[in-house]
Amino acid sequence: LLRLLEQTCRDEPSELPVVCQFGDTKCRLVMKNRRRVLEKLQSLMSGGPDALEVITDFDHTLSKFSENGRRVPSSHGIMESYPDLSAEDHKYFRELYTKYYAIEICPDMSDEEKLPHMIEWWTRSHDRMVLAGFQKSVLAQTVDVSGVALRDGWHQFFDRLEELGIPCLIFSAGIGDIIQEILVHFDIRGKLIRVVSNFMLYNEKGVLRGFSEPLIHTFNKRFSAFASSEASANDLVGATDRRHVLLMGDTMGDLRMSEGCNADLVLTVGYLNDRVQDRLSGYADKFDIVCLEDPSLCVPLAVIEAAATVGTA
Ligand code: MG7
Numbered sequence: 001l002l003r004l005l006e007q008t009c010r011d012e013p014s015e016l017p018v019v020c021q022f023g024d025t026k027c028r029l030v031m032k033n034r035r036r037v038l039e040k041l042q043s044l045m046s047g048g049p050d051a052l053e054v055i056t057d058f059d060h061t062l063s064k065f066s067e068n069g070r071r072v073p074s075s076h077g078i079m080e081s082y083p084d085l086s087a088e089d090h091k092y093f094r095e096l097y098t099k100y101y102a103i104e105i106c107p108d109m110s111d112e113e114k115l116p117h118m119i120e121w122w123t124r125s126h127d128r129m130v131l132a133g134f135q136k137s138v139l140a141q142t143v144d145v146s147g148v149a150l151r152d153g154w155h156q157f158f159d160r161l162e163e164l165g166i167p168c169l170i171f172s173a174g175i176g177d178i179i180q181e182i183l184v185h186f187d188i189r190g191k192l193i194r195v196v197s198n199f200m201l202y203n204e205k206g207v208l209r210g211f212s213e214p215l216i217h218t219f220n221k222r223f224s225a226f227a228s229s230e231a232s233a234n235d236l237v238g239a240t241d242r243r244h245v246l247l248m249g250d251t252m253g254d255l256r257m258s259e260g261c262n263a264d265l266v267l268t269v270g271y272l273n274d275r276v277q278d279r280l281s282g283y284a285d286k287f288d289i290v291c292l293e294d295p296s297l298c299v300p301l302a303v304i305e306a307a308a309t310v311g312t313a
Contacts, residue, residue, distance in 0.1 A: 001302040005031070005038040015284045022298035025152070029299065030280065030290040037288045040267045044244050044307045047265075049164035052307045053242035054300070055257050057221075057249040058172040058179050058197075064149045064295050065250070065273035075174030075182075075197075076125065078146040082134055089132050096125055104218060111219050111253075118217045122173075126198070126211045134200070134208040143181040150186060153297040160304050162190045167240050171257045172197040173216050218253045224260025246303050255286055269299050 004020050017028040031037045044052060056062055059074035066072055073081065080093045100121035103114055151157075161168050168190065172179055176197030183193070199212040214226060245263040249255065250271040258266050270287030271294065272279060283290045291299050 001299065002038075002041060002306060005034055005041065009034045009038050011035060015280065017292055020299075022296075022302060025296050025298050027294045027296065027298050028292040029294075030284045030292065031288065032284040033288070037267070040265060040288060041303065041306055043265050044246075044267060044303065045309060047244045047307065049166050049304075049307050051242055051244045052164075052166050052246060052304070053240055053244070053263070054161065054166060054168040054246045054248070054304075055261070056168065056170055056247070056300075057251070057254045057257070058170050058195075059174050059250075060273055061248050061250045061254070061271055062150055062154065062170065062297075063182070064151055065271070067147075067149045067295070070147070072149050073146055075172065075178035078143060078148060078178050079129060079134070079175055081146055082129075082132065082142055083138065084135070085132055089128065092128055093125065096121060096128075115219050118219055119215070122198075122215055122217045130208050130210060136200075136202050136206040136208070139177060139181055140184070143178060143185050148182055148185075150182075151297045152295055153301055154186065154188075157297045157301050157304070158188050158190055158193075160301065160308070161192065164304070164308055165192065166304065166307075167192040167194075167242065170195045170197070171216075171221055173218050173221050174198070175200065176212075218251070221253060222256040222259040244307070246300060246307075248300055252282065252286060267303060269303070 001020060004018060008018055013032045014034070015030055015032055017030050020027050020029050060072070064072045080090070100117060103109065103117045106114070170179060170193065172195070174197060176195050176199040179195050179197055183189070196216070198216050200208050201210045201212060203209045241262055243262070243264050245258050245261065245266040247255070247258050247266050247268045248271070249257065249268075250273055255268060268287045269289045269291065270283050271291050272283050273293065276292055280290070289299055
């Protein structure tokens, strides 16, 4: 990555994709401002792994967007494959998705306009899950059969974070219990991984009775959103004192995850999973590195390896 940047670095911005080869894998990347990416990468190298923290989204960022032509389910999607749901429940969730997803990604509405709809979506969906009587005992099995897939290179990614002592905050508006179960499913047990998300609350019989507060949705997924809530931002997200952040996401909202944390340098990697033509320009403006329809974690891994070369650079 560094070599490519050094070779292709120029002052004028460019939205043209470049191909970057990582071992056997070729990735198409857009780095509109290559000089800025190069400078950030050099700063990450001089700070080394001890200065670095990863803040990442989960659904369709750590997990794949699609595999073998099939859409990989999100954590809410996995919940919705709960075996005891009725046909009416399925219909209800499908209708919610159709209605609210269109609002979530609508380019003509502001975040403020979308906000009440998002709170409504999450609330209605979670309430229905409670009504459906989701049982804790089927959680593991629901995840096991869901067909969830992590991006290629996940094993090495988490191994390197662990070896280098780099903390990883998984910040998700999805469902924390599902994410934790996916980590167990793939035997990912890093001590420095923490999941901040919506967690299920169960009654004494192990039946879902509600979700943790504050609710985390697409438009409050950032440290600063919780600064004045009962649980302070630090309690909630367990902010570290790392100065450098590698931020990974697949939506523009993810860019704000690090808002309010202590870092002074944030290198952002955005996965542009679909509708590349319509969305590339916006992503290229905002993310330092955009990965185009890339099923791998090659780019984040390369950034981590760059930070790990401290002293030898
Ligand atoms: N998302 C949010 N909600 C739901 C839901 O009830 N069902 C499904 N299938 N998806 C949902 O990980 C966060 C993403 O999950 C989606 C309440 C949203 O698109 C959100 O960005």
